[in-house]
Amino acid sequence: MCGIVGAVARHDVLDNLIDGLNRLEYRGYDSAGVALVCDDKRVQRLRAVGKVAVLEEEISVKRPVGHIGVAHTRWATHGQPSVRNCHPHMSGTDLALVHNGIIENHTELRTELEADGYEFTSDTDTEVIVHLIHRVLPDSNTLRDAVASAVERLEGAYAIGVIHASSPDTIVAARHGSPLIIGLGDDGNYLASDQMALSSITDRFIYLEEGDLAEIQVDRILIHSRQGEVANRQVHRFSPGALSIDKGHYNHFMHKEIHEQARVMTDVLEGRLAEAHVPDAVFGVDAAALFDRAQHIQIIACGTSYHAGMVARYWLEEHAGIPCQVEIASEYRYRTPAVLPHTLIVTVSQSGETADTLAALRNLKDHPNCCGSLSICNVAGSSLIRESDLCLLTHAGPEIGVASTKAFTSQLVAFQLLTAVVGRRHAMTPQAERGLVLQLRELPALVQHVLLLDERIRNHAGTFADKNHTLFLGRGVHYPIAMEGALKLKEISYIHAEAYAAGELKHGPLALVDEEMPVVALVPVDGLFDKMKSNLQEVQARKGSMLLIASENACLEDLKPKSVIRLPDVPEFLAPVIYTIPLQLLSYHVALIKGTNVDQPRNLAKAVTVE
Numbered sequence: 001m002c003g004i005v006g007a008v009a010r011h012d013v014l015d016n017l018i019d020g021l022n023r024l025e026y027r028g029y030d031s032a033g034v035a036l037v038c039d040d041k042r043v044q045r046l047r048a049v050g051k052v053a054v055l056e057e058e059i060s061v062k063r064p065v066g067h068i069g070v071a072h073t074r075w076a077t078h079g080q081p082s083v084r085n086c087h088p089h090m091s092g093t094d095l096a097l098v099h100n101g102i103i104e105n106h107t108e109l110r111t112e113l114e115a116d117g118y119e120f121t122s123d124t125d126t127e128v129i130v131h132l133i134h135r136v137l138p139d140s141n142t143l144r145d146a147v148a149s150a151v152e153r154l155e156g157a158y159a160i161g162v163i164h165a166s167s168p169d170t171i172v173a174a175r176h177g178s179p180l181i182i183g184l185g186d187d188g189n190y191l192a193s194d195q196m197a198l199s200s201i202t203d204r205f206i207y208l209e210e211g212d213l214a215e216i217q218v219d220r221i222l223i224h225s226r227q228g229e230v231a232n233r234q235v236h237r238f239s240p241g242a243l244s245i246d247k248g249h250y251n252h253f254m255h256k257e258i259h260e261q262a263r264v265m266t267d268v269l270e271g272r273l274a275e276a277h278v279p280d281a282v283f284g285v286d287a288a289a290l291f292d293r294a295q296h297i298q299i300i301a302c303g304t305s306y307h308a309g310m311v312a313r314y315w316l317e318e319h320a321g322i323p324c325q326v327e328i329a330s331e332y333r334y335r336t337p338a339v340l341p342h343t344l345i346v347t348v349s350q351s352g353e354t355a356d357t358l359a360a361l362r363n364l365k366d367h368p369n370c371c372g373s374l375s376i377c378n379v380a381g382s383s384l385i386r387e388s389d390l391c392l393l394t395h396a397g398p399e400i401g402v403a404s405t406k407a408f409t410s411q412l413v414a415f416q417l418l419t420a421v422v423g424r425r426h427a428m429t430p431q432a433e434r435g436l437v438l439q440l441r442e443l444p445a446l447v448q449h450v451l452l453l454d455e456r457i458r459n460h461a462g463t464f465a466d467k468n469h470t471l472f473l474g475r476g477v478h479y480p481i482a483m484e485g486a487l488k489l490k491e492i493s494y495i496h497a498e499a500y501a502a503g504e505l506k507h508g509p510l511a512l513v514d515e516e517m518p519v520v521a522l523v524p525v526d527g528l529f530d531k532m533k534s535n536l537q538e539v540q541a542r543k544g545s546m547l548l549i550a551s552e553n554a555c556l557e558d559l560k561p562k563s564v565i566r567l568p569d570v571p572e573f574l575a576p577v578i579y580t581i582p583l584q585l586l587s588y589h590v591a592l593i594k595g596t597n598v599d600q601p602r603n604l605a606k607a608v609t610v611e
């Protein structure tokens, strides 16, 4: 998604801006640009389609020097990726703006501004904002007043950074629906849509809240709330290590992040397991009272996080005995759900900024039947965390690969902890909770063991790389794991992949099965093992080529499978985490053979901050 960086300092800020853009590359983008108020008091802008490196080439020809500037990586929502659509956008020669988000009423604003004589030079929704500010500037005392009055006209979502040639000491920033943070430096102050952008400059951050308007100067930051009052926002500190982005000895972030999962399992569990139970306080100080009230759970998420929620529903209903529903946020936010009394809302998002999930939470949390909200999230200080009553940080560390891996398995563990605390109040006996806690302690070692299969899984990747389609099959709690496996393959290798609950096969998808349709099946030895085997017989009878990811105890002789990856026999409660890992590795190796961009797949972005 789009990224914003801004800087105002005692030194030339161009290198800070470019460094920030490079650190935001992981989010996915199609073009980049920068604008500075230069020392001759003119605004100089440079923009380029493609990687930040292309912009840097332009800069090397014509380097602007200035103490204040804004920069942007664009992931197009309105208008093609092209130089004319790159941010920063300008109105006249003195005013420049960067924007993340979508302006929903841009068409009517454009018509109005054109009637006033403004000429548009891009196809974006963003350009209306900069002209709106320009139009009110002559009647405003300050740039801040002009921005404040312009944003009142906007419908939709925005995080913006604005500079003007005649205010060469101030960046004005505003947020509504898209994240924005201020970084406090020693020699200046900074703005970004993601703290990762500023990780080489500072470890001190202020998170702007909804409706905030900020003036950022070298030695002064002034924030006004939506109500126009001066707001004192807390400064948060993060250790530099928490923000490090480095591939180590791996060729891709995704591969590194898959291999980090044993450590991530340790980190997400650290301090969260008592001798024989999961303490309520793991979820926050008010957790006990809130969990006491909850009679029903509504999980809301998107993409991979939605799959984690689907797995959780099996656990929460089977082990905890609490009714649970799971829904895709982009659907949930636009319907009128009949909310059951005493519903606990659980939102899940790696970044904590997923626009649809955040909107769904906002719509629902004041519903009279909601007894509270919990967010499961990887980024401290994110909007979801700040707007929820309770949170569980997944401690997976920065996830740079666009295709989520370690964030997913850490979300699964978060849900295992939730199953224990909620279960204690419903169907779970103390013995059962103790059993779950003991199993969870084994998880990091089991994950480490499965990661050793990397090489063996690579040997199977060739079967998929020249195919156009793949089916993934699972049953029970492994059905959403099959969905996650299919999503990984689609995302990074661009092979069309579909997941089915194996029992559904004969209701349609079996018609697709032939030698050209590889089938990946998850075959743990659990209560559905025999059913799964029958489904696989159906595939085999149609000459489907199968890759079975099966427990080492699974007796598969009658299927005579050519391709099997054997996994350790693990407790059923842990199996979804364990069976995820070979699917991640398989996708990775297929993508490598196909030569796709593993960490930044085409058309995709990391933190999905637009709806």
Ligand code: HGA
Pocket: 001, 002, 003, 074, 075, 076, 077, 078, 079, 085, 099, 100, 101, 102, 103, 124, 125, 126, 609, 610
């Ligand atoms: N709507 C703007 C910004 C898009 C965005 O925030 N993407 O993540 C544009 O299309 O330029």
